Amino acid sequence: MSSPHYTPEELMAVLISREVRDGERVGVGTLSPAVAAGCILAHHTHAPNATLAIWRFQEYWPFTEGMKEMFDLGQRGKVDLFFLSGAQIDQFGNTNLVAIGDYDRPKVRLPGGAGSGTLSYTVPRIILFQTSHSRRAFVEKVDFITATNDPPPNVYRRGKFNRCITPLAVLNFEGERPVLEAVNPGVTVQQVVENTGFPLVIPAPVPETPPPTDEELCVLRTVVKEKVQTVYPQFAAAAFRNED
Amino acid sequence: MGLPFLPVRGLIGTDYLRIRPDFQIIKNPYGDDDLVAIPAVKPDLLLMHAYRADRSGNVLTDKRESDPLLARAAEHVIATAEEIVPALEPEADKVIIPGIYIDAVVHLPGGAKPTACPGYYDIQDEEIRRYLQAARTPETFARYLEEFLA
Known part of the structure; x- marks a missing residue:
C-alpha cells in the first residue's frame, strides 16, 4: 500500500466539508481546527452560500455578542448543522467532554461541554467527529454523558446524531447499533474493528x-490554510502539505 | 435580566442533571415538553480587558468575546484597557459596552499578557508553556506568581 498524498487532518477536513450543504447555517465550536478547515473548504467549493459561524474566526463570526448568540440561534432551531x-x-453515540474516570475524582478533567448539552437537541443535523480513532476514544460506555444520543421521551429533540467522521472510517449512530458506514481510502475493516472499543x-x-480530489486538496492547501493559520497557527503548520 | 432562572431546552438525559441538583426539570406551562430550569449566574465582580476605554466609561471589546453579556450579569465591573481615549468611535468587528454597565476603568497596557490582545500583541507561547508547567503543583505555582508579579 503506497502512503497517501494527503495528511490525516486533510482527509478529515475533506470529509467534513462534504457534509456541508449549500445555503445552510453551520456552527463550529472551539478547538476544532479540522472542522473549521472543512467548513471553509466547503464554502470555497460546493457551498458558497453557506453561512459559517466558526468560533474565533473574525471573518466567519456573524454575531456581535460572543458565543451566547450562537447558542441562542441554535436553541431557536436556526443552526442547520453542528459538529x-x-x-x-x-456505542450509543453519547459523547463525553467533561471528565475521564469518576466525576468527583477524575483522572482527567476535560474542558466541558459548552453547548453540547443544548445544541444537540435543537440542531436538526449533528455530525460527530473524532480526530483519533482508538479504543480510548471509542468506548463501550462514556464516563460522563455530556451529550446524549437517546434522550427520554417528553423532551424536545430534532433527531439522532448523524455519522461520525474519523481518520479511519465513517461510523453511523442513527440506528439501534453503530454501523461501519465506510472505511477511508487504504484502511481495512480489520483496522477499524481493532481500534474501536465496541462491536x-x-x-x-x-x-x-x-x-x-485534486481540487479539494488544492483549495485546502492555499485559501483554507491561509485562513486557518490566523487562528490555529500550530495546526496549520503541521496539517497541510505544500501544494506542488 | 434580574430573573432567578431561565428555562432551556436540552440537558435531560445527560449527566449534568446528576452533578447539578440545582438544575430542575420543569413542565413547559405553555406546551407539553419538559424543560430544565437553570439558576441565574450572578458574578459579584467582572474583571475584563478592553482594547480602549473613554472618559465616559464606555469600553471597546471584540465581537467574538462574551464581555457584553458578562458585564450585564455582574454586580460590579472593572475594565482594564490598552488605551484611554477622549471618546470611543464604533469600529468594524468590535463592540462598545456602554459605560452604564462599567464601574471603573483602569489604564493597563499589556493587561492581557501572556494571552493575546489582537492588534496590540500576540499570545506568548513560551510564557504559556512555562505557566502550564508551573501550575502542576501549588508550590511551583506560588513561585511563578511571585516572579510574574515582580
Missing part, C-alpha cells in the same frame, strides 16, 4: 470513502 466531538464516544454492524461489502 460535536468527545474525548470519549460510546460494529459491518455491512458486506463496506464501501470505501472517495479519496480527496
